[in-house]
Amino acid sequence: MGEVVVITSGKGGVGKTTTTANIGTGLAALGKRVVLIDTDIGLRNLDVVMGLENRIVYDLVDVTQGHCRLKQALIKDKRFDGLFLLPAAQTKDKTAVTAEDMKKLCCTLKEEFDFVLVDCPAGIEQGFKNAIAGAEKALIVTTPEVSAVRDADRIIGLLEANNLPGPKLIINRIRPDMVKRGDMMNIEDMIDILAIDLIGVVPEDEYIVVSTNKGEPAVLDMDSRAGQAYRNIAKRLTGAEVPLINLDYEEGIVNKLKRLLGFKG
Amino acid sequence: MIDFLKSVLGKEAPGSKNLAKERLRLVLVHDRATVSPHLLESLKEDLIRVISNYMEIDEKTLDVQLNREDDSVALVANIPIIKMKRTYQDAKA
Ligand SMILES: Nc1ncnc2c1ncn2[C@@H]1O[C@H](COP(=O)(O)OP(=O)(O)OP(=O)(O)O)[C@@H](O)[C@H]1O
Numbered sequence: 001m002g003e004v005v006v007i008t009s010g011k012g013g014v015g016k017t018t019t020t021a022n023i024g025t026g027l028a029a030l031g032k033r034v035v036l037i038d039t040d041i042g043l044r045n046l047d048v049v050m051g052l053e054n055r056i057v058y059d060l061v062d063v064t065q066g067h068c069r070l071k072q073a074l075i076k077d078k079r080f081d082g083l084f085l086l087p088a089a090q091t092k093d094k095t096a097v098t099a100e101d102m103k104k105l106c107c108t109l110k111e112e113f114d115f116v117l118v119d120c121p122a123g124i125e126q127g128f129k130n131a132i133a134g135a136e137k138a139l140i141v142t143t144p145e146v147s148a149v150r151d152a153d154r155i156i157g158l159l160e161a162n163n164l165p166g167p168k169l170i171i172n173r174i175r176p177d178m179v180k181r182g183d184m185m186n187i188e189d190m191i192d193i194l195a196i197d198l199i200g201v202v203p204e205d206e207y208i209v210v211s212t213n214k215g216e217p218a219v220l221d222m223d224s225r226a227g228q229a230y231r232n233i234a235k236r237l238t239g240a241e242v243p244l245i246n247l248d249y250e251e252g253i254v255n256k257l258k259r260l261l262g263f264k265g
Numbered sequence: 266m267i268d269f270l271k272s273v274l275g276k277e278a279p280g281s282k283n284l285a286k287e288r289l290r291l292v293l294v295h296d297r298a299t300v301s302p303h304l305l306e307s308l309k310e311d312l313i314r315v316i317s318n319y320m321e322i323d324e325k326t327l328d329v330q331l332n333r334e335d336d337s338v339a340l341v342a343n344i345p346i347i348k349m350k351r352t353y354q355d356a357k358a
């Protein structure tokens with residue numbers, strides 16, 4: 001029996017879809033059976049990030065409304081046999097899917113897959129409620145900005161109110177240079193404010209744009225720093241303990257020197 | 266002049282992130298309190314329970330609010346007292 005994980009944020013554009021694609025692909029690369037569900041109805045995106053847009057025949061709404069069987073709507077990934085995508089509907093309106101539909105769907109899917117990853121739309125309306133309906137675990141994506149962190153805090157409260165406690169935090173688009181000069185909140189600042197557990201930190205990385213251009217998640221590129229971060233998050237989701245890679249960004253030059261000289265920092 | 270010196274000699278607080286943190290802290294006090302309607306209600310109930318150990322208060326007109334100023338948020342309670350209890354011991358017994 002698999003696990004249903006929703007990727008959510010409140011604020012739009014902070015990296016939910018990028019995160020879903022990369023963690024999903026990362027888990028598949030670890031040999032897990034994974035299905036990704038795009039619940040952003042009307043604003044389908046996960047398909048292009050995965051490079052699967054040309055293979056779509058049926059979508060989420062076709063499934064929930066019984067126009068096709070679930071199996072027919074699942075698109076197999078190009079790279080991994082165990083990875084599938086259930087795309088969002090592009091033409092229907094947001095009310096076409098209910099929370100009850102999602103619950104049933106997630107229940108069915110987790111019988112067959114190790115991980116069911118749900119890409120949540122921005123906001124706290126019906127789309128959000130649908131996305132979390134069948135989930136057992138939540139990953140909250142935020143960036144080190146006031147507005148994104150504020151929305152993340154709101155989402156944490158809403159998840160708790162909806163009996164989905166213990167969400168894990170992903171800090172995306174962190175810029176070590178800005179953190180260093182004190183112009184960006186650091187990891188500790190954000191954990192301190194949001195008071196939830198961290199599952200990963202993804203640096204700002206040009207390669208994310210390149211990989212989206214190509215339709216190949218960065219997690220598959222061994223040179224991409226963001227890709228490395230996503231590989232680590234995927235491993236952590238399987239229960240492995242992987243230390244954070246990026247922590248040394250935060251060190252001032254003094255601490256680094258101290259460490260080099262053998263002082264405890 | 267002082268400001269000018271500060272700007273020449275470098276910022277007093279390094280970088281803008283401290284400003285971000287401080288603004289977030291204040292906005293989240295408010296968000297968390299208002300988003301959950303139960304929070305102030307259950308705080309009220311708890312207050313009544315504790316204060317009643319010491320005095321008799323008018324529960325109906327008791328008022329608890331968050332007051333927001335520029336750089337702080339305060340919890341302001343107005344609790345009309347009807348009668349003081351004679352000793353704390355009495356109350357506890
Ligand atoms: N770590 C990163 N480095 C650089 N660019 C990034 C990073 N993460 C995300 N982006 C870029 O930010 C943009 C928004 O990302 P994405 O679509 O994943 O966000 P989203 O939260 O799913 O948005 P929406 O709320 O609209 O669904 C994309 O153009 C993506 O390429």
Ligand SMILES: [Mg+2]
Binds near residue numbers: 045119
């Ligand atoms: Mg998205």
